[in-house]
Structure formats: C-alpha cells, structure tokens
Amino acid sequence: MDSPLVLIVLFTFLAVVLVILAIYFALDDLMSMHRTWLAKRLGDETTEEHRLQTSAAAASVFPHLNRMTNPFDQERMKPDWRERSQLWISQAGLPLTPQLIVIRALLLCMSLGGLVLMVTGSIAGAILVGIIAASFPVLQVLIMRHQRLEKMRFQLPDALGLMSRVIRTGQTSAQAILSVTEEFSEPIKGEFLTCYQQQNLGIPTEATLRDLSRRTGLLELKMFVVATIVQAQTGGNLAESLDELSQTIRDRFRILSLIRTITAEGRFQAAILLALPVLILILMMLMNWEYARILLDFPLVLVSVLVSEFLGAVWIWHIINFDF
Known part of the structure; x- marks a missing residue:
C-alpha cells in the first residue's frame, strides 16, 4: 500500500x-442535564458557602443518599x-x-x-x-473486580467471627463493624469503614447495611445484611446468628473448592482450546509472515473465529460455573 x-x-x-x-x-x-438542573434547584435552597463545605464530604460517604434512606425508592x-x-x-x-x-x-x-x-x-x-x-481497559476492570470480590469473600467469615466475639463482650453492632476496620486489610476494611462512617453521621443502620450490600454485590454479604436487619427488627441473639452465618459461608467455600477440583481438568482443556488458534496464528506470523498475512485479507474469517471463540468461552464458563 x-x-x-x-x-x-x-x-x-x-x-x-x-x-x-x-x-x-x-x-x-x-x-x-436533568441532574444538573436538580443540583441547581437544591443549591438555590442553601447558601453557596454551606454547599461548598458539605459537598466534598457528602460525595464520598453518601454517594447514593436518595436510595439509602428509603428502601422502596431504592427498588x-x-x-x-x-x-x-x-x-x-x-x-x-x-x-x-x-x-x-x-x-x-x-x-x-x-x-x-x-x-x-x-x-x-x-x-x-x-x-x-x-x-x-x-478491550484491554474493560478486561482490566473485570479481572481486578473479580480478584477484589474474591478476596473480600474469603475475608468475610473471619470478619463475622470477630464481630460475633465483639458483640458477646457487650459492644454494639457499630463497634463490631469498627473492629473489622481495625483488624482486617483491604478490601473489606474500606467497605466496613464506609458503613461505619455513614452510621456515625446519622444514617440509619438498615440503610447503611443495604448500601453495603449494593456496593459489593456479594451474596454472602447480602446474607449478612438480611440476618442483621431481621435481628434488629424482631430481636434475637445477633452473635449466635453471626456464628452460624460464618459457618454457612465456610461450608459454601468448602463446596466451591470441591467444585473447582472436579472441574479443574475441564477448565485446563478450555484454556488450551481457546488459546490454541491465537497461538498458532502468532507462530505463523513469526515463522512465515507472507503466508500468514493472506489471512488478514479475509476479515470475515477472523471475525467468525473471534465470535466462535467467544461463544465457546461463554458456553464452557456456564458449564463449569454455577450458583449453589
């Protein structure tokens, strides 16, 4: 050319x-435009100085205040x-x-x-x-999100056990949440610290727990939030509920480990089959570029290969991953 x-x-x-x-x-x-108009209307109701002083702090602790205060509005x-x-x-x-x-x-x-x-x-x-x-930036977000949520999921049973012991000593649930922020590392430390700060600044406990569940999206944390809210509304032994929930999550991890062991061969075969066409194409380009570049003149073939690879990856992923 x-x-x-x-x-x-x-x-x-x-x-x-x-x-x-x-x-x-x-x-x-x-x-x-609508959010800008609404922010302007709210700004007219307060002084400019007060709005500037409170906006920075509220943005970090109350990013979804309108959804936290009313669970029906949240739905x-x-x-x-x-x-x-x-x-x-x-x-x-x-x-x-x-x-x-x-x-x-x-x-x-x-x-x-x-x-x-x-x-x-x-x-x-x-x-x-x-x-x-x-696709690289999107893949980076997906991989880091998966790693962070997995780490938080494995931190949760020990965190619930610590909260149970703190509550048995006579402390409140807010103090139990604070103890998690003092004893654990990220990512669970940051999520529970945000929850504690929200409660400390006057947001109802139920709203902060719902927001914790929304931010993380973990099923295990949703179980913790539901158990805590039900206990606060109906009464009961919260420490015992946390112990049982911690044991339930550990049992889920045990089952998950068993599933990963059984499906290890299938995942290994899937990785080889998905990587083989790409590796062969790269090898052909390195060994004989003039021969390999002919394939680039047929973009429909390359698109078909990519679509087939994607469908195969999704299919295999659904086979070896399932909810339980």
Whole structure:
C-alpha cells in the first residue's frame, strides 16, 4: 500500500474515532442535564458557602443518599448503565470513571491499530488489533473486580467471627463493624469503614447495611445484611446468628473448592482450546509472515473465529460455573 494512501486511511480512522468520542460526550451531557438542573434547584435552597463545605464530604460517604434512606425508592430507582459501570469500577477498587475507561480504550484502539496499519498496510489487521486493544481497559476492570470480590469473600467469615466475639463482650453492632476496620486489610476494611462512617453521621443502620450490600454485590454479604436487619427488627441473639452465618459461608467455600477440583481438568482443556488458534496464528506470523498475512485479507474469517471463540468461552464458563 502506498504511503499517501496509508496516511489517508490512518487519518480517516482517527477522524471516525474522534467523531464517535464527540458523540459520546454530547450524549453524556444531554443525559446529565436533568441532574444538573436538580443540583441547581437544591443549591438555590442553601447558601453557596454551606454547599461548598458539605459537598466534598457528602460525595464520598453518601454517594447514593436518595436510595439509602428509603428502601422502596431504592427498588423503584433502578441504576442506569452509567451507574452500573461506575459500580463495577468501584468494586474493582479503581479511582476511575466510565468516561476515562472509554478514553483509554479509544486511545489504545487508535495507537495500536494505527501502528499495525502503518507497519503492515492491512486495514483488516488494523481494525482487528484495534478492537482487541480497546478491550484491554474493560478486561482490566473485570479481572481486578473479580480478584477484589474474591478476596473480600474469603475475608468475610473471619470478619463475622470477630464481630460475633465483639458483640458477646457487650459492644454494639457499630463497634463490631469498627473492629473489622481495625483488624482486617483491604478490601473489606474500606467497605466496613464506609458503613461505619455513614452510621456515625446519622444514617440509619438498615440503610447503611443495604448500601453495603449494593456496593459489593456479594451474596454472602447480602446474607449478612438480611440476618442483621431481621435481628434488629424482631430481636434475637445477633452473635449466635453471626456464628452460624460464618459457618454457612465456610461450608459454601468448602463446596466451591470441591467444585473447582472436579472441574479443574475441564477448565485446563478450555484454556488450551481457546488459546490454541491465537497461538498458532502468532507462530505463523513469526515463522512465515507472507503466508500468514493472506489471512488478514479475509476479515470475515477472523471475525467468525473471534465470535466462535467467544461463544465457546461463554458456553464452557456456564458449564463449569454455577450458583449453589
């Protein structure tokens, strides 16, 4: 491919990406107009000085105050895709926003895709590499979210045992939550610390526990929240309930370990089968580039392979992973 034609294709590709980015931010501004109007109305009811003093602290401790104070409103006000994306990023422990993730994906897509286009001159290869590169920030969020939630899940039984012992000494549930923040490391430390700060600043205990369950999304923490709320409403021995819940979670882990042991061979075979086409293609490119680059002239074949790989991965994942 001639150099002028390569530059034309490259600049066209960059222009399309920039147009998509501009459309995204325009739609983002339109969707946030209502929230901006509401914030202005609320700001008119208070003094500017008071609003500036309280906004920073409230944003970190009460990011979803309107959903915490009334559980019925919480059920009606379903989060939109931006709030769900931000929740997943928060669960990954990353100080990012969905907009930054999109910008990173576009930058990787443009840089690596443009590099492949200039080196090989293949538009299909540049598009393919750009799509794969754009998925890296999303994969980073998903992997870090999974690792952080798994670590929190394995910290939870010991945390509940500690809370049970603290309550048996005559302390309150708030003091039991504080003890978890003092004795454990992240990520469970930060989540329970936020819950304690919310209670310390006047939010009802039930609302803070519901928000803890919403932030983490863990089934085991939902069990803890339901048990604590029911005990607070009907009475009972909270320490004994926490001990039983801790033992239940440990039993679930034991079953999960057994399942992973039984499905280890299937997961290993799945990893080999999914990685084999990609590894063979890379090996062919390294050994005989002129032969391998012919495949890049048939983008439909590459797209079909990627779709088949994705469907196979989803199918295998559903076979070896299930709720119990």
